[in-house]
Amino acid sequence: MTSFLHVLSPGMFTTIQDLGRFGHQDLGVPVAGALDPISLRLANALVENPEDTGALEIRIMAPGLRVEADAVRVALCGTDAEIEISGTQPRSIPSGQSVRLRRGEIVQISAIRDTSCCYLAVEGGFDLPAPFASQSTYVRGGFGGYQGRALQQGDDLPVASGAVPARTESRLFETPALESDAAIRVVLGPQDNYFTDAGLRTFLDGEFTITQDADRMGLKLDGPALEHSIGFNIASDGIATGSIQVPGTGKPIILLADHQTTGGYPKIATVISTDLPRLGRMRPGRKLRFEAVSVADAEQARRDLEAIVQRAIDTIGPADGTREPDIDKLMTTNLISGVFYVSE
Amino acid sequence: MSVQFGDRIERSLNERVIQIKKAVDAAGLEGVVETVPSYRALMVHYDPRRTSQATLIDEIGPFLDQPASAAAAGTHWRIPTCYDPEFAPDLDYVASCTDMTPERVVEIHTTTPHYVYMIGFAPGQPHMGDLPEELAIPRRKDPRPVVEKGSIVTATGLSIIYPVTNASGWHIIGRSPVSVFDVDKNPPVLLIAGDTVDFYSVSRREYDDIQQMIDEGRFDPEQLKARP
Numbered sequence: 001m002t003s004f005l006h007v008l009s010p011g012m013f014t015t016i017q018d019l020g021r022f023g024h025q026d027l028g029v030p031v032a033g034a035l036d037p038i039s040l041r042l043a044n045a046l047v048e049n050p051e052d053t054g055a056l057e058i059r060i061m062a063p064g065l066r067v068e069a070d071a072v073r074v075a076l077c078g079t080d081a082e083i084e085i086s087g088t089q090p091r092s093i094p095s096g097q098s099v100r101l102r103r104g105e106i107v108q109i110s111a112i113r114d115t116s117c118c119y120l121a122v123e124g125g126f127d128l129p130a131p132f133a134s135q136s137t138y139v140r141g142g143f144g145g146y147q148g149r150a151l152q153q154g155d156d157l158p159v160a161s162g163a164v165p166a167r168t169e170s171r172l173f174e175t176p177a178l179e180s181d182a183a184i185r186v187v188l189g190p191q192d193n194y195f196t197d198a199g200l201r202t203f204l205d206g207e208f209t210i211t212q213d214a215d216r217m218g219l220k221l222d223g224p225a226l227e228h229s230i231g232f233n234i235a236s237d238g239i240a241t242g243s244i245q246v247p248g249t250g251k252p253i254i255l256l257a258d259h260q261t262t263g264g265y266p267k268i269a270t271v272i273s274t275d276l277p278r279l280g281r282m283r284p285g286r287k288l289r290f291e292a293v294s295v296a297d298a299e300q301a302r303r304d305l306e307a308i309v310q311r312a313i314d315t316i317g318p319a320d321g322t323r324e325p326d327i328d329k330l331m332t333t334n335l336i337s338g339v340f341y342v343s344e
Numbered sequence: 345m346s347v348q349f350g351d352r353i354e355r356s357l358n359e360r361v362i363q364i365k366k367a368v369d370a371a372g373l374e375g376v377v378e379t380v381p382s383y384r385a386l387m388v389h390y391d392p393r394r395t396s397q398a399t400l401i402d403e404i405g406p407f408l409d410q411p412a413s414a415a416a417a418g419t420h421w422r423i424p425t426c427y428d429p430e431f432a433p434d435l436d437y438v439a440s441c442t443d444m445t446p447e448r449v450v451e452i453h454t455t456t457p458h459y460v461y462m463i464g465f466a467p468g469q470p471h472m473g474d475l476p477e478e479l480a481i482p483r484r485k486d487p488r489p490v491v492e493k494g495s496i497v498t499a500t501g502l503s504i505i506y507p508v509t510n511a512s513g514w515h516i517i518g519r520s521p522v523s524v525f526d527v528d529k530n531p532p533v534l535l536i537a538g539d540t541v542d543f544y545s546v547s548r549r550e551y552d553d554i555q556q557m558i559d560e561g562r563f564d565p566e567q568l569k570a571r572p
Contacts (some may be wrong), residue, residue, distance in 0.1 A: 022377050022378055022389070023377070023378045024378075025378055025380045025387075025389070025464075026365070026378065026379065026380050026381060026463065026536075026537070027463050027467065027468060027532070027533045027536070028463045028464045028465060028466055028467045028468050028469050028507075028525075028533070029467045029468075030467075131527050131532075132532075140466075140508075141466070141467050141508065141527070142508075142527075143527040189346075190346045190348070190385075234351070235351060235352065235353045235382070235383040235384055236382055236383060236462070236464060236465070236471070237346065237348075237382040237383065237384070237385040237387065238346065238380040238381075238382055238385065238386075238387025238464075239387075240387070240389065260464070260465045260466065261380060261464045261465065262380070262382050262462065262464030262465050263465070273392065295396075295397045296396070296397075296398070298392070299392035299396050299397065302392040302393060303392065303393055306393050
């Protein structure tokens with residue numbers, strides 16, 4: 001018998017996302033994938049999935065799900081909100097802990113106030129096609145995930161493991177906190193020469209606000225206009241996740257996971273990959289500043305972040321056990337700006 | 345990392361981009377995730393956990409020193425296009441801008457060999473050129489929110505076939521029943537960078553016939569390939 005999660009309410013914009021669809025941008029196929037890949041990896045680790053397994057990406061308002069399978073295991077990461085289970089045995093499970101759910105139980109998530117996205121991973125993942133080798137939903141192209149779109153009421157999401165055995169649940173004892181008021185770090189270019197010195201200064205000194213025009217494709221920013229020098233049309237070239245393009249209005253747009261593969265506006269800078277999860281979690285109204293770093297510093301930050309994520313995954317242990325965080329070790333090894341640990 | 349070859353749209357620069365893309369892809373360099381060619385630049389996406397820009401510059405640099413080789417010929421396609429007013433709301437405007445009759449615009453469009461510079465912006469979307477200078481007109485000031493799938497649009501001497509219904513600031517001069525992207529097909533993308541395209545004019549009735557064959561699964565894209 002096929003096993004499902006039945007969608008009672010779809011949430012604001014719930015999609016299935018994995019770590020992205022790489023290797024096809026030369027055919028115009030965008031990467032897509034999780035806005036906060038760190039939280040996705042942690043959620044997958046808690047249910048013992050490969051880190052790039054597709055999970056539900058929840059945007060601000062969570063979906064309501066009913067379990068139409070004998071037993072599934074899920075874990076929530078990327079928020080302080082909790083999993084609220086109703087049915088014969090009502091209970092709440094904190095973020096960062098796995099839980100086994102029985103047929104008929106209803107899953108909801110308490111109000112999400114701390115992020116624009118978080119992840120609910122399901123042990124074994126979803127039994128869905130993977131166009132271009134990825135389950136990430138690309139809504140504009142209408143493929144990936146569940147029927148190429150955000151969830152709707154009444155959807156039945158087929159899960160790959162519908163009868164998971166009971167075992168001691170897992171808990172993440174140390175969470176890498178991605179919240180910070182530090183400046184968003186960027187590498188300037190490739191078209192910083194399309195801006196006047198004043199325009200570049202405005203970019204690095206100014207304060208910007210994320211507008212309501214914010215989705216998986218990009219964040220339109222409000223703030224001081226950036227002055228172009230030699231026009232605002234280039235012969236279209238490639239775009240990286242985090243590219244900051246500046247159209248004729250002078251207002252920057254940060255391109256995120258669902259970005260188009262190429263574009264014809266000059267790109268003043270690119271957000272370093274280490275700061276993308278933090279950016280992906282930001283909500284409209286949030287204020288931010290930019291700080292330029294070298295390519296070498298950007299690459300080092302990414303390696304440091306990887307070490308932090310790996311260490312967090314290493315703290316996963318039995319949920320009924322206790323584990324004392326090694327504060328000294330944490331203090332000496334993760335002193336990079338923008339990312340730090342919080343202990344329980 | 346972006347490897348740039350000037351700032352103009354020019355076929356010789358683009359052939360160089362494609363040559364370097366093939367060389368980088370074939371080299372299988374550690375940490376290179378994918379390479380994305382555009383008009384005059386090659387974007388190299390890499391994983392900083394496995395390599396660095398400095399390493400890649402050392403590794404890719406020698407490819408740039410190699411002489412430009414004659415580009416391997418891409419596939420030559422013939423794309424049926426209906427230029428009826430229903431499918432070409434901007435044809436009269438383009439004609440008036442260029443001081444030509446609409447028939448003359450169609451004649452130039454169907455007799456100009458088009459080179460596929462790049463696939464980008466949306467899945468399977470080909471960017472092709474070049475129309476003669478006399479047909480190179482600026483984009484619309486006011487983009488249209490909805491341009492139907494299959495629309496042939498032009499601006500700045502370039503032409504695009506829309507893979508999906510989308511917004512566009514370009515001028516719509518025709519529509520083809522042929523899909524340039526279909527996620528369920530193998531391969532899903534019809535045209536790739538380096539291919540060449542001739543557009544040929546079909547009547548509304550021929551358009552409908554081809555559309556019906558496609559809908560019924562009786563249309564083989566192989567027949568769009570020009571015979572040598």
